[in-house]
Amino acid sequence: MILTLPERAMEIQRAARASLGGTVEWQTQCIRRRADGDAPLSAFPTLAAIIENLWAEEAPIALLATALVSEEAGYAFSPLSPRPPLLLAWLRQRLDSASQARLRSTHSCTVSTAGDGVAENASVRAVCDANGRWRLEGEIGLIEDVGATAAVLLEARCDETSGLFLLSLDQEGVQRTAAEPLDLARPAFALDMGKNSPAFAEPMECSGARPAIFAQLRTIARISVAAEMVGIAQLMMELAIRYARSRSQFGQNIGNFQAIAHRCAEMLCDVELVRALLYARASDIDLRADGRAESAKVKMLAGHYCPAIVDRACHVFGAEGLTWHRGLHYAVRRIQALGMLWGNTLECGDEAATLLDRKLALALA
Amino acid sequence: MAAITHEEIESEEAFRASARAWIRANLPDGWLAGPRREPRRLVDRFKFRHEWHRRLYRGGWMGLHWPKCCGGRGLSLVEQILFNEEAAAVEAPPIANWVGVELVGPTLIRWGSEEQQQNYLPRILSGDDIWCQAWSEPNAGSDLANVETTAVREGGDFLITGHKRWTSWAQFASHCVVLTRTGSSSLRHKSLSCFIVPLSQPGITVCPIAMANREAEENDVYFSQVRVPAQNMLGPPHDGWRVVLTAMEHARGTATLFRAVELQGMLKRLLRSAKTARAGAGLADCRIRHRLTLLQTEIEALTCLAYRKLGELKKGLNTTATASVEKLIWSRLSQEITGLALQLEGLNALTGRSDNDEIWPGQWCDSLFRAKGTAIEGGTDEIQRNIIARRVLDLMV
Numbered sequence: 191m192i193l194t195l196p197e198r199a200m201e202i203q204r205a206a207r208a209s210l211g212g213t214v215e216w217q218t219q220c221i222r223r224r225a226d227g228d229a230p231l232s233a234f235p236t237l238a239a240i241i242e243n244l245w246a247e248e249a250p251i252a253l254l255a256t257a258l259v260s261e262e263a264g265y266a267f268s269p270l271s272p273r274p275p276l277l278l279a280w281l282r283q284r285l286d287s288a289s290q291a292r293l294r295s296t297h298s299c300t301v302s303t304a305g306d307g308v309a310e311n312a313s314v315r316a317v318c319d320a321n322g323r324w325r326l327e328g329e330i331g332l333i334e335d336v337g338a339t340a341a342v343l344l345e346a347r348c349d350e351t352s353g354l355f356l357l358s359l360d361q362e363g364v365q366r367t368a369a370e371p372l373d374l375a376r377p378a379f380a381l382d383m384g385k386n387s388p389a390f391a392e393p394m395e396c397s398g399a400r401p402a403i404f405a406q407l408r409t410i411a412r413i414s415v416a417a418e419m420v421g422i423a424q425l426m427m428e429l430a431i432r433y434a435r436s437r438s439q440f441g442q443n444i445g446n447f448q449a450i451a452h453r454c455a456e457m458l459c460d461v462e463l464v465r466a467l468l469y470a471r472a473s474d475i476d477l478r479a480d481g482r483a484e485s486a487k488v489k490m491l492a493g494h495y496c497p498a499i500v501d502r503a504c505h506v507f508g509a510e511g512l513t514w515h516r517g518l519h520y521a522v523r524r525i526q527a528l529g530m531l532w533g534n535t536l537e538c539g540d541e542a543a544t545l546l547d548r549k550l551a552l553a554l555a
Numbered sequence: 556m557a558a559i560t561h562e563e564i565e566s567e568e569a570f571r572a573s574a575r576a577w578i579r580a581n582l583p584d585g586w587l588a589g590p591r592r593e594p595r596r597l598v599d600r601f602k603f604r605h606e607w608h609r610r611l612y613r614g615g616w617m618g619l620h621w622p623k624c625c626g627g628r629g630l631s632l633v634e635q636i637l638f639n640e641e642a643a644a645v646e647a648p649p650i651a652n653w654v655g656v657e658l659v660g661p662t663l664i665r666w667g668s669e670e671q672q673q674n675y676l677p678r679i680l681s682g683d684d685i686w687c688q689a690w691s692e693p694n695a696g697s698d699l700a701n702v703e704t705t706a707v708r709e710g711g712d713f714l715i716t717g718h719k720r721w722t723s724w725a726q727f728a729s730h731c732v733v734l735t736r737t738g739s740s741s742l743r744h745k746s747l748s749c750f751i752v753p754l755s756q757p758g759i760t761v762c763p764i765a766m767a768n769r770e771a772e773e774n775d776v777y778f779s780q781v782r783v784p785a786q787n788m789l790g791p792p793h794d795g796w797r798v799v800l801t802a803m804e805h806a807r808g809t810a811t812l813f814r815a816v817e818l819q820g821m822l823k824r825l826l827r828s829a830k831t832a833r834a835g836a837g838l839a840d841c842r843i844r845h846r847l848t849l850l851q852t853e854i855e856a857l858t859c860l861a862y863r864k865l866g867e868l869k870k871g872l873n874t875t876a877t878a879s880v881e882k883l884i885w886s887r888l889s890q891e892i893t894g895l896a897l898q899l900e901g902l903n904a905l906t907g908r909s910d911n912d913e914i915w916p917g918q919w920c921d922s923l924f925r926a927k928g929t930a931i932e933g934g935t936d937e938i939q940r941n942i943i944a945r946r947v948l949d950l951m952v
Contacts, residue, residue, distance in 0.1 A: 193633075193862055193863065193865055193866030193869060194863070194866035194867075194869075194870065431948050431949075431950065434950060435949065435950065445944075445948075445950035445951065446950070446951055446952075448937070448940075448941070448944075448951070450950070451940070451941070451944035451948070451950040451951045452937070452940040452941075452944065454944060454948050454950060455883075455939075455940040455941075455943035455944045455947075455948065456883075456940070458880060458943055458947060458948065459880045459883050459884055459943070462860060462877075462880050463853065463856045463857065463860060463880075463884055464856065466856050466857075466859035466860035466862075466863055467852065467855060467856035467859050469859070469863070470856075470859035470862070487848075487852045487855070490848070490849065490852060491849075491852050491853070491856060494849060536845070539844075539845045539848050539849065542848045542852060543844050543845070543847075543848045545848075545851075546826075546844065546847055546848050546851055
């Protein structure tokens with residue numbers, strides 16, 4: 191049960207907001223500018239430091255702060271995803287010293303678990319050759335970039351289990367395609383491995399059972415994605431309200447009309463509903479236990495509501511909302527793209543239904 | 556959230572355990588093993604709830620967060636939440652005097668004189684007195700400040716005359732808080748006053764209103780020159796609007812927690828319906844599973860929202876707008892649950908037949924109409940959206 195946010199988590203949130211630039215006025219101008227840029231994370235040094243230190247927080251604070259920082263990234267329409275550094279920082283703590291050293295030697299690294307985040311769908315296979323070298327085969331549709339990414343830390347299936355591998359992108363067997371992604375404002379790429387020549391990767395050793403590590407990774411990623419979706423929904427709602435206050439038709443601001451005002455009120459209801467569950471679960475999911483279904487629920491709810499909020503916000507702008515120059519389409523693109531990352535609404539719904547089964551068992555008991 | 560200490564967690568868990576044990580040991584006979592079904596007829600249902608109310612009172616579980624000086628236990632809202640959660644876990648019946656305990660009581664605690672508090676509060680908790688609120692009128696629904704019922708001073712008394720409508724549970728009530736006009740109607744909400752009126756007073760006629768679900772929770776109440784002493788005025792003269800707002804704040808505020816709990820109970824019944832529904836329409840159907848999962852998640856989110864609002868209340872923040880957000884979500888979810896339940900029951904819902912022995916024939920049909928009322932009572936959905944637009948979003952100004 192969470193009544194109000196812990197002060198420490200709010201401190202981190204404030205710091206993240208300050209590092210990202212903050213005000214909605216500023217963001218209005220920046221959506222388009224940021225959409226064009228490919229700013230490296232070094233453009234946000236404070237945010238990078240906040241993310242780096244997040245996992246040093248006490249357990250109940252860390253995941254909640256992850257959500258809050260990700261929400262701020264969404265609200266500020268950050269060109270760079272907070273997830274790669276977040277997940278990398280979390281994984282680093284779990285790697286053995288040799289793996290940590292290997293990771294340190296890479297220039298810049300991102301994290302993926304085969305795109306959609308569902309283990310059974312892992313599309314990358316790892317094979318150990320006669321020389322004891324590991325080769326990866328398969329493809330990943332979309333990986334969140336950190337700008338000039340040199341390596342990917344990814345999950346691959348080997349025999350009946352999964353392993354964590356560090357794949358350098360600078361080798362012949364790896365084809366990196368910077369196809370035009372749906373989210374034009376955020377760098378991403380697709381990967382093909384081992385098609386024409388072998389794609390070698392280094393196995394990374396983690397403390398603890400691997401399946402559990404991947405499950406925890408998904409939990410963190412889903413909370414982060416859902417939070418970012420809430421941030422974008424909040425931003426778009428605020429932009430729509432500002433527009434409704436200033437746009438005049440029939441001799442008055444359109445925000446005076448109930449049809450518009452009520453639409454905005456409904457947006458607020460929906461964003462508050464998702465945020466309430468997000469904060470609550472981010473506060474009480476125990477990463478040591480299996481939090482997948484709980485985080486899937488949060489992601490499902492965000493996927494159900496946030497794209498609809500963004501659509502409604504665009505509608506307030508009338509045809510302006512559909513223009514290229516207004517730039518709102520960037521938010522539509524991003525919210526749709528995020529909705530598909532780490533399990534889409536239907537996939538997350540399936541996972542969440544396992545909790546429903548437990549509830550049903552209780553209800554029938 | 557102020558950091559919760561380990562001792563507090565232990566103490567909360569101890570409280571939860573004791574509430575759970577008491578509830579399970581004192582539920583109506585056969586409740587846990589049986590279909591957990593209340594009587595169908597309204598009058599029987601009221602008696603059933605009244606008995607449960609009295610049992611809770613005797614066990615010391617009524618008014619947990621009321622101040623001790625007012626007959627409560629003086630505990631925090633957290634304990635009240637824990638108790639509600641445990642009650643919801645076994646779908647315990649609601650209490651009979653819900654209006655008295657959740658709306659009138661807190662309003663009396665805020666606005667009542669010492670004498671009024673001593674006279675009424677203990678009997679509200681015990682269930683000896685059942686209360687209702689007479690606010691709305693045929694021409695004062697969403698526009699409540701348009702009240703036409705008058706209270707005219709005559710010596711040491713007031714004479715109340717008018718027609719109140721949508722007065723819930725009035726046919727079972729012994730007392731009523733009545734909103735009246737005590738000055739010029741042009742002053743709108745600045746000339747309203749509230750009175751405590753025993754419904755046994757001569758000149759009062761209560762007429763149940765048959766609703767679409769064939770039930771009559773709502774009533775017309777006619778006041779004809781009803782004499783009440785001046786000391787029955789609740790709150791300052793001509794300041795009844797603020798008294799009403801206090802009650803509304805509770806109706807839209809802490810009461811949301813009870814509503815979230817109520818939705819959890821409805822969902823459980825729905826889950827059982829899904830399990831027993833005919834082949835193809837039950838839980839095996841992935842479309843049904845997805846809708847149920849989403850509903851369950853939304854109810855959980857609403858509960859989280861209610862908790863967050865309690866945090867705001869504890870900080871002394873104004874929660875009116877948050878309450879409107881919750882009210883809107885609650886009314887939508889209520890209707891969705893009953894709508895889905897009807898689909899699950901299929902044609903049986905239309906013929907009043909059911910595979911499910913725990914619900915009475917046509918229960919979900921009846922609930923459908925009841926759920927539609929949630930979008931009207933306590934301020935319509937449109938009024939709630941107006942409140943949000945004006946007070947939070949700075950629109951429609």
